[in-house]
Amino acid sequence: MSRRWLFADQLGPHFLDDRRQPVLLIESKAVFRRRVYHRQKAHLILSALRHRAAELGAQATYLRTETYAEGLRKVREPVEVCHPTSRRALEFVRRRDGVTVLPPRGFVTSLDDFAEWAGGRRGALRMEAFYRFAREHHRVLVDGDEPVGGRWSLDVENREPPPKDGRLAVPAAPVPKEDDIDAEVRADLDRWEREGIRFVGRDGPRRFPATTKEAQARLRHFLRHRLPAFGPYEDAMLSTDPWLAHSMLSSSFNLGLLDPLDAIRGAEKAYRSQGAPLASVEGFVRQVLGWRDFVWHLYWHFDAGWRRSNALAARRPVPGWFQELDADAVQAHCLSDVLAGVRDHGWVHHIPRLMVLGNYALQRGWRPAELVEWFHTRFVDGYEWVMTANVVGMSQYADLGRMTTKPYVSGGAYVNRMSDYCGGCRYDPRKRLGADACPYTTGYWAFLDRNRDRIPANARMARTMKQLDRLADVDRVVAQERRRGNDAP
Ligand SMILES: Cc1cc2nc3c(=O)[nH]c(=O)nc-3n(C[C@H](O)[C@H](O)[C@H](O)COP(=O)(O)OP(=O)(O)OC[C@H]3O[C@@H](n4cnc5c(N)ncnc54)[C@H](O)[C@@H]3O)c2cc1C
Ligand code: SF4
Numbered sequence: 001m002s003r004r005w006l007f008a009d010q011l012g013p014h015f016l017d018d019r020r021q022p023v024l025l026i027e028s029k030a031v032f033r034r035r036v037y038h039r040q041k042a043h044l045i046l047s048a049l050r051h052r053a054a055e056l057g058a059q060a061t062y063l064r065t066e067t068y069a070e071g072l073r074k075v076r077e078p079v080e081v082c083h084p085t086s087r088r089a090l091e092f093v094r095r096r097d098g099v100t101v102l103p104p105r106g107f108v109t110s111l112d113d114f115a116e117w118a119g120g121r122r123g124a125l126r127m128e129a130f131y132r133f134a135r136e137h138h139r140v141l142v143d144g145d146e147p148v149g150g151r152w153s154l155d156v157e158n159r160e161p162p163p164k165d166g167r168l169a170v171p172a173a174p175v176p177k178e179d180d181i182d183a184e185v186r187a188d189l190d191r192w193e194r195e196g197i198r199f200v201g202r203d204g205p206r207r208f209p210a211t212t213k214e215a216q217a218r219l220r221h222f223l224r225h226r227l228p229a230f231g232p233y234e235d236a237m238l239s240t241d242p243w244l245a246h247s248m249l250s251s252s253f254n255l256g257l258l259d260p261l262d263a264i265r266g267a268e269k270a271y272r273s274q275g276a277p278l279a280s281v282e283g284f285v286r287q288v289l290g291w292r293d294f295v296w297h298l299y300w301h302f303d304a305g306w307r308r309s310n311a312l313a314a315r316r317p318v319p320g321w322f323q324e325l326d327a328d329a330v331q332a333h334c335l336s337d338v339l340a341g342v343r344d345h346g347w348v349h350h351i352p353r354l355m356v357l358g359n360y361a362l363q364r365g366w367r368p369a370e371l372v373e374w375f376h377t378r379f380v381d382g383y384e385w386v387m388t389a390n391v392v393g394m395s396q397y398a399d400l401g402r403m404t405t406k407p408y409v410s411g412g413a414y415v416n417r418m419s420d421y422c423g424g425c426r427y428d429p430r431k432r433l434g435a436d437a438c439p440y441t442t443g444y445w446a447f448l449d450r451n452r453d454r455i456p457a458n459a460r461m462a463r464t465m466k467q468l469d470r471l472a473d474v475d476r477v478v479a480q481e482r483r484r485g486n487d488a489p
């Protein structure tokens with residue numbers, strides 16, 4: 001049986017064909033020299049890789065080298081590898097003699113499934129249509145030919161604001177226990193820092209699973225205790241609780257520790273036999289089977305240039321305070337709290353990423369390519385394949401809507417409705433002018449004014465543009481935003 005080379009995001013049992021298959025694991029230090037990673041992300045990747053090596057024992061050859069090429073030169077037998085998750089890595093493995101590249105794993109739908117679905121379609125590719133195809137194809141939450149509950153998406157039931165008393169009563173997700181491997185990783189990272197490799201963010205106890213066992217424990221706990229509240233509060237934000245009822249499983253899926261189909265089948269079982277509410281179950285399945293698989297396929301389906309799109313001509317550099325996660329430099333309560341979450345955990349949930357961090361960047365015209373790098377390196381679950389769709393397409397609208405119908409841009413009213421931030425803020429979400437004008441509200445109108453001719457006219461934007469036309473003070477709003485420039489708000 002061939003030796004299976006596992007990249008550091010292919011660590012679960014579903015990346016092997018046989019429990020005794022010989023394995024190759026390579027820890028490349030150059031990966032950490034090339035980019036400035038969040039310290040906790042670097043810790044998680046190394047911890048997961050080393051835990052896998054410990055689990056496999058003599059079955060695995062574990063190499064610590066500067067580069068993958070150096071590691072491969074030490075191996076004297078042919079190896080095979082599952083299709084890697086970035087274009088650069090795919091090119092690398094395809095160019096090596098003696099390396100056989102197998103189809104991808106770690107996603108529910110195959111490249112052929114997606115080609116079959118996308119091939120017959122005209123016009124823009126939309127997640128909702130792909131999701132329906134994937135549910136039918138894999139018979140998830142369907143009875144006969146119909147979706148369980150009569151509708152394919154219960155999205156409208158997933159948008160509750162946070163509870164008024166500022167608490168979501170769900171048990172906290174189990175936190176993994178650090179062990180000797182984590183201690184060794186921490187000591188190595190300290191040494192690497194002294195040698196000049198730079199990290200950002202705070203170190204802290206490891207919060208995310210590094211083994212399949214830990215990931216499965218988190219999944220089981222989520223399905224039992226947190227899933228019921230997941231659906232209604234999926235979009236809500238609370239200053240006192242960054243986790244709410246989210247699964248915190250993205251890094252486990254993306255490291256390959258957890259098979260997404262197990263999570264989907266587990267959620268379906270929770271609905272069918274344990275009484276979990278359908279809106280929550282369907283909402284979770286939509287994220288994993290719909291969004292996650294969809295953005296994976298789009299990465300390969302669109303040309304490599306998609307990643308460099310900048311159709312809104314956003315030319316400002318991402319400022320130092322944002323790059324360094326300097327939450328204390330920021331007075332805007334929402335942005336400061338969310339940036340602190342990234343600094344302290346390398347994770348915040350979807351809406352802070354999209355409507356606080358991404359929205360602020362979009363309004364200010366920060367360079368999408370720099371933001372791609374920022375999200376990739378600052379988040380424990382960041383990988384290149386997931387960045388292009390989420391950052392370039394969804395959050396920055398830099399491709400003018402290849403996957404969305406309009407830009408995800410909003411003023412302070414959205415944050416005010418979906419969070420408890422505005423009450424404790426020195427700014428006022430209703431104001432667009434003056435010392436206490438909310439930077440999101442001002443930024444919203446300034447963004448629309450600047451991009452009026454670039455954003456394609458469609459029915460969803462028409463009403464917004466009419467509102468902009470009715471603003472008598474738009475020149476003053478724009479001037480106020482220009483004065484703020486790239487300073488922390
Ligand atoms: C600007 C921006 C950057 C993002 N960067 C990443 C990233 O680097 N890595 C990443 O995995 N997700 C990313 N996402 C998607 C999403 O925000 C995270 O997957 C989610 O917040 C992770 O937390 P969770 O595991 O608790 O997810 P839950 O809210 O519990 O959702 C369940 C699962 O659904 C999947 N999922 C949901 N939405 C998406 C999506 N849009 N794309 C891919 N998977 C999705 C994830 O695997 C997640 O674990 C990004 C979104 C935005 C708007
Ligand atoms: S007022 Fe504006 S800046 Fe302050 S928390 Fe609300 S949205 Fe954020």
